Amino acid sequence: MLPEQGGQPQTVLLVYYSYSGQTGVLINRLAAGLKEQGIKVFFEKLKPVNHLRFPVGSIFRTYLMMLVTFFRRRVPIKELSPKCSREYDLVILAGPTWSYNPSGPVLSFLDRDGRDVLAGREVLPLISCRGYWRMHWWGLRKKLDECGALFSSSPIVFTHPSKEPWRTIGVFLKIAGRNPERSGFLGKRYNRFGHSSEQMEEAFRFGVQIGQSLKSGFPLREINFKTDIALP
Secondary structure: OOOOOOOOOOOOOOEEOOOOOOOHHHHHHHHHHHHHHEEEEEEEEEEEEEOOOOOOOOHHHHHHHHHHOOOOOOOOEEOOHHHHHHOOOOOEEEEEOOOEEEEEEEEHHHHHHHHHHHOOOOOEEEEOOOOOOOHHHHHHHEEEEEEEEOOOOOOEEEOOOOOHHHHHHHHHHHOOOOHHHHHHHHHHHOOOOOOOOHHHHHHHHHHHHHHHHHHHHHOOEEEOOOOOOOOO
């Protein structure tokens, strides 16, 4: 990565999928940090051909969803916008963990468009998850290699801050359409679905650091993304 030249701002493409909205909020805060540094940001939201309902509405449907996503079932996505064919200084690929794996829309993107969009480009993954992200990263890294992407940094990972086993129980019930945070017993141990306001501000701080790195040529791998706030 080269420092900014000729007064032209550095550019970043944010390719992301957000099922429950958690990844979307993180990406928007990260983008705000990039923009504060004068980085020009472009968004490309992956859109499933058939809308995915959240919450799914029942315990049975939640079990079924967890089963098929464990086997990396793809979710077909609509065609990408022309902006994805432009040159960028960095591409950030973001999405949630589904049963230890990248989400179905992200897998479809990598299968169909990954080489066209990512080959030869610096890619920084962002993972939003309940807590089990290492298998996700292992599978994603393999797919990025196949696409010819360049990545020198470890991924940005934000895990839900609640403690186990309440985090797993709470997320499962939330996807099923329940409100565990309003339950007398469970609500004391799981009082919030998703990421905290502190994590949102950490995403903003990461955006600022990434922007500074792009402008100065400082390697992304030197940024510490594994903080106590991102990975509590």
